[in-house]
Amino acid sequence: MSTALITGASGGIGKAFAEELAARNTNLVLVARSKEQLSKLASHLQEQYKIQVDILVKDLTEPGATDTVFDAVKAKGLTIDLLINNAGFAHYGDFAESDGERQIKMVQLNILALVDLTHKFLPQMRQRRSGSIINVSSLTAFQPMPYISLYAASKAFIVSFSQALWAENRQYGVRVLVTCPGPVETNFFTEANFPPALAAKTNKISTSEQVVRESLKALERGDSIVVIGGFSTHFISRLSRFVPRRTLLYILEKQFKTKTL
Template sequence: MKTTNQHNQKQTALITGASSGIGYELVKLFAREGYNLVLIARSGEKLAIIAQEFNQKYSITVKVIPKDLSEPTSPEEIFQELQQENITVDILVNNAGFATYGFFNETDLNTELEMMQVNMVCLTHLTKLFLKDMVKQGYGKILNVASTASFQPGPLMAVYFATKAYVLSFSEAIANELEGTGVTITALCPGPTESGFQKRAAMEDSKLVKGQKIMDSETVAKIGYTALMEGKTVVITGIKNKILAASVRFSTRKMVTKIVRSMQERQ
């Protein structure tokens, strides 16, 4: 893992979903490497505790912006607040996201619309807002947290899988457009990860998770951070996940969907 902020010791990284899981582990990595931080999450209380922790531990500035990213106005509000304070974002980490579990005809529509807003629309909006200045200054990095769910349809989590397919496709396309600009975009595709994700999605009893040895958030964050610093476009965490993602190409879509359905069902 690259461990030095060589470009500018006072660069700023903005991280969404910063209060727990992969997001919090990324906060720790960026703080350790001397980046100033802008932290976004719903809980202002949690963010304040994190800010105090890293302000005391490292000589960095930590700004917190409590926001519910399911609100369509949130990205513009974040951008305007930073503009007013003359804070330039050099690295954008679109980590915030969540899932729902169950048959699509039975799940809650409002929750799924909020999920689409957070997982796709907010990610796209923030990227649009901050990317222009990155290109103008000739330097910048964006980490979009996708998933191994990006590579195939996902019965019982249909909307979530679709949102992550969008994130991967979007990231790869923009990465191509940005070649030669000094700006890179990386899509991080972890498999199931030890965090609060499964509990929020109410899928702790699914075969994909229950009884399985899954990667911890710290390891996923380190893999994502290293890939981001190296300018890689796509990184899949773990050999097993890489094999599963690649195997999709050798099966029919119908067969792949059936296999995913089997893995997603409750034990």
């Protein structure tokens, strides 16, 4: 049996990955901050699918967190066949007026933890000449996004980084995919502190389960990137190719600014 490590596994897309992979007879290592939610999910998956599920309760923004995760996996004698870097968060607001510590934590989780975990597990995959990595990005990666500026920038980093790794590692039999879903039915907007009126304007196009299924299909095809959503999602992902950057920024700033800002 293969083993997948999933960060941000306690809810949303991460939880959906865990449930789908468990149904495919994959052992799991689940990483998140919530011990209660991880334990509940692990018990459910073990009972229903008779797989091995290990949980690692860790805040990946803490110093040395990725070392702890890697060392724990090594101590358990586990081989990670699929790494899913899903953990991340956003924060709505004017960057200059936002809490600086929270912005730094966003960089630490969305970028640094992803890079470090990839760097720790990728060499083993290359040595075995097998393995896969899925990095979860977003539709916001394809254009600068006023009022969620750092989040969108972090997701753009993930797209560029992941596609470069796809090219570097094909010869070693290692697959790398970046998945870019449009709006998904999760707690994203609430946790990111989006104004309710603005969040309500955004149509939730996909479910977490749809994101997972389409991502795994794209991985099996050997794709480097997949954009998930309906026609509007795919249109938005290409918009910056046809609309002048200044015009696009003007439109987005007006769209995402609320009267309270």
